[in-house]
Amino acid sequence: MKENNSTNPAGRVLNIQGYCSDDGPGMRTTVFLKGCSLRCKWCSNPESIHPKPELNYDAKLCKGAAACGLCLKAPFPQGAFYTVEGADDKVLVNWDLAGECTEELTSLCPTDALSMFGKLMTAEEVIIQVEKDTSFYRNTGGGVTISGGECLLQPDFTAAILRLAHERGIHTAIETAGNVPWEYMEKVLQHVDLMLHDNKLMNPERHKKWTGVDNKRTLENFKKAYETFPNIEFITRTPLIPGINADEENIRAVLEFIKPYKNVIDYELLPYHRYGTGKYEFLGKIYELKDFNPPSPELLSHLRGIIDEAFGRNTQGK
Amino acid sequence: MKNVTKKIAINIGAGYTPGVNAIIIGAAHAAYKLGWQVVGIRDGFEGLLFPDRYPDDGLVDMGPEVIERLNPAGSDALGTSASIDPFHVRTVNELGMIEEVDMSDTLLKNLKDKKIDAVISIVMGRGLSILYKLNQKGLNSVCIPRSVENDMAYTAVSFGFNTALSFTIDMLDRARQAAQSAHKIFVVEVLGEQAGWLALQSGIAVMADAVVIPEINCDLKKLGEHLNQKLTSGRPYGLVVVAEGAKFTVDVLVKAATLSSLKKSLSPLATGDDDSHAIQRSGKAAEFIANKLQQSIPFEVQPLVLNQWVRGGAATAVDRQIGLCYGAAAVRALDEGNDNTIIAFVPPEITFIPLVDALNKVRTVPAHSEFLKVAQTLGIYTGA
Numbered sequence: 001m002k003e004n005n006s007t008n009p010a011g012r013v014l015n016i017q018g019y020c021s022d023d024g025p026g027m028r029t030t031v032f033l034k035g036c037s038l039r040c041k042w043c044s045n046p047e048s049i050h051p052k053p054e055l056n057y058d059a060k061l062c063k064g065a066a067a068c069g070l071c072l073k074a075p076f077p078q079g080a081f082y083t084v085e086g087a088d089d090k091v092l093v094n095w096d097l098a099g100e101c102t103e104e105l106t107s108l109c110p111t112d113a114l115s116m117f118g119k120l121m122t123a124e125e126v127i128i129q130v131e132k133d134t135s136f137y138r139n140t141g142g143g144v145t146i147s148g149g150e151c152l153l154q155p156d157f158t159a160a161i162l163r164l165a166h167e168r169g170i171h172t173a174i175e176t177a178g179n180v181p182w183e184y185m186e187k188v189l190q191h192v193d194l195m196l197h198d199n200k201l202m203n204p205e206r207h208k209k210w211t212g213v214d215n216k217r218t219l220e221n222f223k224k225a226y227e228t229f230p231n232i233e234f235i236t237r238t239p240l241i242p243g244i245n246a247d248e249e250n251i252r253a254v255l256e257f258i259k260p261y262k263n264v265i266d267y268e269l270l271p272y273h274r275y276g277t278g279k280y281e282f283l284g285k286i287y288e289l290k291d292f293n294p295p296s297p298e299l300l301s302h303l304r305g306i307i308d309e310a311f312g313r314n315t316q317g318k
Numbered sequence: 319m320k321n322v323t324k325k326i327a328i329n330i331g332a333g334y335t336p337g338v339n340a341i342i343i344g345a346a347h348a349a350y351k352l353g354w355q356v357v358g359i360r361d362g363f364e365g366l367l368f369p370d371r372y373p374d375d376g377l378v379d380m381g382p383e384v385i386e387r388l389n390p391a392g393s394d395a396l397g398t399s400a401s402i403d404p405f406h407v408r409t410v411n412e413l414g415m416i417e418e419v420d421m422s423d424t425l426l427k428n429l430k431d432k433k434i435d436a437v438i439s440i441v442m443g444r445g446l447s448i449l450y451k452l453n454q455k456g457l458n459s460v461c462i463p464r465s466v467e468n469d470m471a472y473t474a475v476s477f478g479f480n481t482a483l484s485f486t487i488d489m490l491d492r493a494r495q496a497a498q499s500a501h502k503i504f505v506v507e508v509l510g511e512q513a514g515w516l517a518l519q520s521g522i523a524v525m526a527d528a529v530v531i532p533e534i535n536c537d538l539k540k541l542g543e544h545l546n547q548k549l550t551s552g553r554p555y556g557l558v559v560v561a562e563g564a565k566f567t568v569d570v571l572v573k574a575a576t577l578s579s580l581k582k583s584l585s586p587l588a589t590g591d592d593d594s595h596a597i598q599r600s601g602k603a604a605e606f607i608a609n610k611l612q613q614s615i616p617f618e619v620q621p622l623v624l625n626q627w628v629r630g631g632a633a634t635a636v637d638r639q640i641g642l643c644y645g646a647a648a649v650r651a652l653d654e655g656n657d658n659t660i661i662a663f664v665p666p667e668i669t670f671i672p673l674v675d676a677l678n679k680v681r682t683v684p685a686h687s688e689f690l691k692v693a694q695t696l697g698i699y700t701g702a
Contacts, residue, residue, distance in 0.1 A: 085682050179414065
């Protein structure tokens with residue numbers, strides 16, 4: 001990282017992923033930022049939740065205590081790593097004592113079984129990576145999307161990346177759940193072409209139960225955004241989890257909420273999946289949503305039909 | 319050197335274990351004898367961190383009259399919390415955003431304000447690490463080992479194991495009767511993520527046909543051959559006891575994930591449905607073994623899962639005795655100045671082990687265990 005000032009602020013980046021096709025139009029580069037202000041029980045990016053860097057351990061890459069064992073002694077924290085007598089001698093992590101691990105320490109692991117989630121970068125460092133795929137954006141109508149975690153938790157950093165992208169003629173999008181002070185959102189939206197935002201649950205109590213807070217502020221922010229920034233395109237999205245929000249009542253309530261605003265150009269359903277569950281093991285965390293399955297194709301088709309109808313789209317033959 | 323402890327608190331770490339009231343009773347009586355006052359903290363440390371959530375300010379008086387009425391076989395005196403970790407407490411900040419904050423200083427201050435000199439914590443493995451971190455910040459405590467899997471090192475017996483073992487044996491007897499009657503093979507999964515004591519000792523007690531434990535990689539082909547050998551000798555049923563953390567000669571439960579475009583857009587390390595065992599491990603080992611055995615055995619193979627069932631019920635006579643002893647010993651440790659230790663039963667003595675020496679020490683079944691030899695002598699397949 002070279003500098004951190006008001007024109008080139010630094011932020012905590014989880015990953016920069018190229019060739020993404022699900023985070024806005026065309027082929028895009030998605031910048032995942034670290035830190036989130038919700039705790040959705042179905043989260044598929046648990047490594048993005050906490051704002052600080054976090055230890056990641058992939059046991060499959062560990063060579064074992066006999067062949068390596070570097071992390072069992074100083075300078076690694078006492079008790080952070082250990083082995084158990086048994087079928088193999090792979091290292092185990094005491095997640096309560098390994099919290100002090102830094103990138104400097106994990107870089108000592110020769111097989112990359114240990115690594116850190118979250119890297120400090122400046123906005124200019126990010127845009128240099130984003131710019132590498134400019135030709136793809138031009139050919140496909142793509143651009144850059146800032147995602148998370150919650151990208152609006154780092155408003156100065158996110159705004160700076162998007163401003164730099166605009167200066168280079170790159171289309172900009174953000175993915176947000178909207179649970180931030182309005183000032184954060186307002187600062188970023190000045191540099192946004194498309195805002196993809198979640199409407200997870202319209203019932204405030206149920207929203208609180210499954211995400212940790214109610215949706216009062218979130219909905220207020222979205223309304224203000226629609227009204228204050230009429231030139232931005234908005235796409236609202238619902239991560240669809242049967243038993244939680246995959247019902248007609250919730251979908252129709254979202255449609256009712258966005259109905260007055262012509263700049264909300266679409267409503268997408270994102271079917272629940274379990275692709276993120278393995279990552280909970282890498283972080284030593286427990287996945288709280290145990291008994292839920294992805295929505296059936298029939299349910300998905302039915303709910304999408306309701307949305308198509310509301311948007312006046314002809315779904316015959318689909 | 320005698321300690322100056324005058325008021326102690328007792329709390330229970332995350333997770334349920336049958337019969338912890340016995341420990342509380344043992345500690346309380348030993349404390350009264352020294353003229354100390356005893357209180358209980360509700361739900362781990364939550365009673366002290368969030369007193370306004372409780373009608374009694376989160377602290378339960380554990381005076382003689384209360385203790386007199388406590389059921390020594392029960393577990394209902396204090397409650398537990400999902401986590402005993404005051405270093406990462408989930409809160410909503412003043413901006414309405416969720417974050418995990420370190421409330422360890424608040425906890426220590428509240429203990430001081432309540433004039434509590436020391437804490438007796440009834441914990442499992444992870445709780446030891448938390449208590450160790452609190453000790454580093456100045457908390458005086460003594461830990462009591464409890465584990466229905468008996469996987470805590472430095473003690474021959476963790477509180478709760480005997481009750482779990484007794485219940486498991488009872489259930490396995492029933493499974494065996496059902497298997498015998500229905501001409502089936504039952505594969506029964508019991509608790510034991512890293513240590514196979516519960517599977518091994520219960521399997522021996524009911525003379526199971528095979529026991530699969532995490533310490534020995536199971537060769538499913540040999541297991542199938544062993545069962546077939548027994549089945550062909552005019553005994554058309556079988557019973558396999560498998561620990562939850564069973565491992566296999568080929569790690570078949572975890573497969574490499576392939577990246578779809580959706581997964582690729584989910585940030586790094588997205589995995590597949592193959593990793594569903596990361597969501598819910600319970601039952602996976604029994605299901606997997608049953609499915610594999612079904613391919614080589616002419617009888618129906620059916621998985622059964624006991625697991626969390628063993629955490630309920632009344633404590634056995636053995637656990638009640640152990641609980642009373644451990645509780646009283648914890649007070650003795652504090653009185654003798656042996657703070658920051660864990661109680662250990664090293665027959666014939668009860669001793670105090672420094673907490674730092676007990677961290678990360680898992681009591682697994684050693685390769686030369688007498689229990690394994692007994693099982694093999696009885697014709698039980700163990701993989702060794």
